[in-house]
Structures are given as C-alpha cells and as structure tokens.
Amino acid sequence: MGTQFTYLVTGANRGIGQAFVEQLLSTPTARVFATARNPEASLDLKRLAEASEGCCHVLQLDISKPDSVKAAAQELAKLVPHGLDCLINNAAILGKFTHALDQDLSDFAHVLQTNVIGTYSVTRALMPLLRKGTGKRIVNISSDAGCLQQNAGFIHQDVPNDAGMAIDYRCSKAALNMMTTCLANQLAQEGFTVLSLHPGFVHSDMGRAAGLGASRSAPGSGPTLSAEDSVQAMLQVLQQVTPKDSGRYIKYNGEAMPW
Ligand SMILES: NC(=O)c1ccc[n+]([C@@H]2O[C@H](COP(=O)([O-])OP(=O)(O)OC[C@H]3O[C@@H](n4cnc5c(N)ncnc54)[C@H](OP(=O)(O)O)[C@@H]3O)[C@@H](O)[C@H]2O)c1
Numbered sequence: 001m002g003t004q005f006t007y008l009v010t011g012a013n014r015g016i017g018q019a020f021v022e023q024l025l026s027t028p029t030a031r032v033f034a035t036a037r038n039p040e041a042s043l044d045l046k047r048l049a050e051a052s053e054g055c056c057h058v059l060q061l062d063i064s065k066p067d068s069v070k071a072a073a074q075e076l077a078k079l080v081p082h083g084l085d086c087l088i089n090n091a092a093i094l095g096k097f098t099h100a101l102d103q104d105l106s107d108f109a110h111v112l113q114t115n116v117i118g119t120y121s122v123t124r125a126l127m128p129l130l131r132k133g134t135g136k137r138i139v140n141i142s143s144d145a146g147c148l149q150q151n152a153g154f155i156h157q158d159v160p161n162d163a164g165m166a167i168d169y170r171c172s173k174a175a176l177n178m179m180t181t182c183l184a185n186q187l188a189q190e191g192f193t194v195l196s197l198h199p200g201f202v203h204s205d206m207g208r209a210a211g212l213g214a215s216r217s218a219p220g221s222g223p224t225l226s227a228e229d230s231v232q233a234m235l236q237v238l239q240q241v242t243p244k245d246s247g248r249y250i251k252y253n254g255e256a257m258p259w
Contacts, residue, residue, distance in 0.1 A: 005135055006084050008033040008076065010063055010122060011091025013042035015204030016141065019227035020088055021045065023235055025052055033076060033084075035061035035091075063091050063118030064110075073125040085135025086238075087126055089119045092141070094206050095168040097213030108168040115172035120179060131190065138187075139238065140180050142196035142249065145210075146173025149258040162214040162221060177249055177259065184247030193241055196249040197234050198257055200225040225252070 007024055011017040012034035024030040025048065032055060036042040039058045049056040057079060061072040076084065095111040096104070123138060130136065144150055145166060154163040177196045184194040201207055207223035214221035233252040240254070249257040 003029055004031045005029050005086065006031045006033070006080050006133065007086045007088060008035065008059075008084055008126065009088045009090055010035050010061060010119075012036055012058075013038070013045045015206060016199055016202055016227050016231060017088075017090040018044060018048075019231040020090065020235075021048055021056060023228070023231050025056055030055065031080075032056045033059055033079070035059045035072060037062045061091075061122070063122050064114045066121065069118075069121050069125050072122075073129070076126070077129060080129060080133075083132030083134070084126060084129040085133040086137040086139065087123060087130060088139045088141065089122060090141045091118070092172070092206075093169075094209055095166060097166045097169070097210065100164045100167045103167050108171075111168035111172050112175070115169070116175045116179065119176060123179075123183065130192075136187075136190065136192040136243075137238070138183060138192065138194045140176050140194070140196045142176050142180070142198055143169075143173045144198045144251075144257065145170045146175075146177050146196075147198075147249075147257055147259065148174060160218040162217040165213060165217060166210070180249065181247050188243070188246060191243050193243045193246045195238075195241065195245065195247075196257075197237065198249070198251045199230045199234060200252045202227050202230045 009017050009020045012021045013036035021032050021034045024032045034045055039060050045058050049058050059072050062068040092115045151163045154161045180194055180196040201223045202225050203223040204227055211222035230252050237250055237254050251257050
C-alpha cells in the first residue's frame with residue numbers, strides 16, 4: 001500500500017476520463033478512484049473496476065451538486081485516510097455551441113456552474129486529502145477553447161473559424177485556467193503541482209459535438225486524436241512535471257500553451 005499512488009478522476013464513465021482510468025490501471029502502482037454521476041449506468045467503468053483486483057473503485061460524484069461533492073469526499077476519506085496523490089478534474093460540459101450573442105443566460109450559468117464552480121468545489125472538498133498525500137498534484141483538464149491569445153488571434157484574420165462560438169464553454173475554460181494559476185500561487189509553498197492541460201481535439205461525445213458545431217463556421221473542423229492517444233501523451237507530460245511547472249498551461253504533447 002505504501003508505494004501506491006492514488007488518483008481521483010472526475011467524469012470517468014466515458015471519453016477522456018475513462019481513458020485516464022484505463023491507462024492509469026495499467027500502471028502497477030496506481031490506485032484509481034473513478035467517479036461518475038451515475039455509477040450504476042456506467043457499465044464500462046464497472047467492468048474496469050471488477051477486473052482491477054481492488055485497484056479501481058467507482059464513486060458517485062456530480063460535481064455540480066454540493067451534497068454529492070460532500071458525500072464523495074467523506075467516502076474517499078474513509079478509503080484513503082493517508083491521503084490522495086493526484087486529482088484529475090476532467091468532468092465538464094460543452095453547452096450548446098451557440099453564437100456569442102445568442103447565448104441563453106441560464107445555459108451560460110449552468111456551464112459556468114459545472115465547469116468552474118463544480119471543479120472548484122471538488123478541489124476544495126478534497127484539499128485535506130490532497131494535503132495528506134505525497135503526490136500533491138491537481139490536474140485541470142482545460143481546452144484551447146479557453147486560450148485568450150489563440151481566440152483573439154482570429155479577430156483580424158479573414159479565415160473561417162469558430163472563435164465566436166461557444167462563449168459559455170470558452171469563458172468556463174478561461175476561468176478554469178485562472179483557477180489553475182490562483183491555486184498554484186496559493187499552494188506553491190506546500191509543494192503542489194497545479195496544471196491546466198489541453199487534451200487536443202479528441203474523438204469523444206464532446207469532441208464530436210464540438211466538431212459539428214465548429215463545422216458550421218469552419219468547414220472540415222473535427223476531432224483529430226483518439227482519447228487513448230491524448231491520455232497517453234498527457235500521462236507522459238505528468239511523468240515529467242515537477243512543482244517548478246506548477247501554474248503552467250500545457251498541450252497534451254508537452255508544448256507550452258499561450259494564455
Ligand atoms: N473532446 C475534446 O475534443 C476536448 C477538447 C478540449 C478539452 N476537453 C475537455 O476534456 C474533458 C473531458 O471531455 P470529453 O471529451 O471526455 O467529454 P465527454 O465525452 O462529453 O465526457 C464528459 C464527462 O464529464 C462528465 N460530466 C459532465 N457533467 C458532470 C457533472 N456535473 N458531474 C460529474 N461529471 C460530469 C460526463 O458524465 P455523464 O456521462 O454523466 O454526462 C462525462 O463522464 C472535459 O473537461 C473537456 O472540456 C475535451
């Protein structure tokens with residue numbers, strides 16, 4: 001038990017989150033807490049946990065519901081009293097991918113509530129366990145959709161692009177990036193590594209929906225990367241980073257992202 005490295009992955013029942021669980025479980029030292037809004041319906045995840053010989057546990061967690069966050073944190077504290085090494089904040093929603101001026105306000109609030117406040121509340125609830133752990137890692141799965149420099153770069157370029165679409169999702173990921181730097185500042189003296197990782201444009205339910213939305217403005221847009229390849233590359237990045245990298249925004253292949 002002493003040499004195990006413990007991970008918690010949110011939104012682990014499909015897409016990139018599930019690929020994280022699968023690949024972490026191929027590491028002999030990993031013990032993975034895979035969370036899902038509806039564990040009973042998460043059949044692939046249940047199968048992974050059953051085959052894991054005790055290395056994978058499925059927990060219920062809806063990051064947008066305070067009671068669910070509190071219950072998951074309490075359950076985890078019983079399972080890992082010596083602490084959690086790495087939190088992978090992966091769960092998020094895309095929203096409806098509308099034009100910047102057509103955004104429904106309650107949809108906007110829902111996306112921010114989930115992707116920003118939800119992620120923050122999970123991180124805060126798990127801080128006592130993360131502080132006890134030796135890994136001291138918080139990984140926020142961000143997106144290039146939250147990259148201000150990239151988005152602003154399209155303004156005066158006369159090329160088809162989707163930079164005015166999905167204002168809710170873009171704002172949520174830009175805010176998540178700010179959260180990364182706030183937490184990295186706050187936790188630097190405690191040896192934490194807090195990162196924003198951009199996974200690339202990935203074949204998942206979200207990637208396919210974003211591809212369809214983007215194609216309306218920029219024909220031909222679509223996912224280019226499998227979840228497996230994205231996660232394999234992100235895990236390589238995670239193997240290499242140290243607390244000196246805390247507060248960085250990094251692409252899946254290790255390249256630095258501009259803010
Ligand atoms: N795919 C891409 O091209 C791409 C690009 C850049 C960034 N990302 C980011 O990568 C991460 C994973 O995305 P993905 O492509 O794997 O998306 P996905 O296939 O749509 O999966 C999203 C996951 O988040 C979970 N989730 C949504 N709302 C939740 C909530 N309130 N509480 C708990 N879990 C919730 C979903 O659970 P349910 O099954 O219960 O809905 C699902 O497990 C996200 O942060 C996304 O923003 C993806």
